[in-house]
Amino acid sequence: MATADEQKARMTSGELLELVRSKLAEVEAYITTSSRRRHLLVNLVITGSILATALTAPAAVGGKSFTNWLQQVFHLSSPSWQLLCLVATIGSITAVVATQVQRSGNYDENLAHARAMRGTLQALDISITAGEVSLHRGTAEFEKCVMDCSFIDPADAHARAGLLPGRRAAGQ
Numbered sequence: 001m002a003t004a005d006e007q008k009a010r011m012t013s014g015e016l017l018e019l020v021r022s023k024l025a026e027v028e029a030y031i032t033t034s035s036r037r038r039h040l041l042v043n044l045v046i047t048g049s050i051l052a053t054a055l056t057a058p059a060a061v062g063g064k065s066f067t068n069w070l071q072q073v074f075h076l077s078s079p080s081w082q083l084l085c086l087v088a089t090i091g092s093i094t095a096v097v098a099t100q101v102q103r104s105g106n107y108d109e110n111l112a113h114a115r116a117m118r119g120t121l122q123a124l125d126i127s128i129t130a131g132e133v134s135l136h137r138g139t140a141e142f143e144k145c146v147m148d149c150s151f152i153d154p155a156d157a158h159a160r161a162g163l164l165p166g167r168r169a170a171g172q
Contacts, residue, residue, distance in 0.1 A: 048095030
């Protein structure tokens with residue numbers, strides 16, 4: 001039989017549900033922000049690559065006559081191929097850096113993991129709300145979710161969602 005102190009220390013299903021929903025909000029904020037960041041990086045890679053190709057190909061195909069024409073049209077004081085190569089290099093460097101940032105951030109892997117956690121937390125929320133899971137089992141499942149979401153920094157997730165103490169999320 002549990003003592004009065006042990007009963008006070010136990011969590012209620014309502015408290016567990018509150019923790020599950022809080023963690024779900026963190027996961028949602030992470031997914032939203034990381035998806036946006038990943039899309040930005042992909043767009044930078046695509047744009048930088050297209051820019052590098054679009055600026056070097058015409059000069060390579062058109063040769064000296066193209067670069068002379070370009071120099072006359074834009075009244076350039078230096079050879080136009082130098083400007084084309086400089087801007088193409090910037091585009092290429094942008095694409096390379098964005099690719100490396102995306103890879104080093106493990107965006108694809110972490111997003112897939114976070115989406116799986118979102119599903120698990122949503123199922124746990126429903127199970128707790130419906131009373132279909134015992135408090136002990138629900139707590140164990142939630143603890144597993146917390147460990148599996150260790151790559152998400154709770155403070156960072158709240159900041160991303162605009163949920164820092166004293167602030168409300170947009171639209172609330």
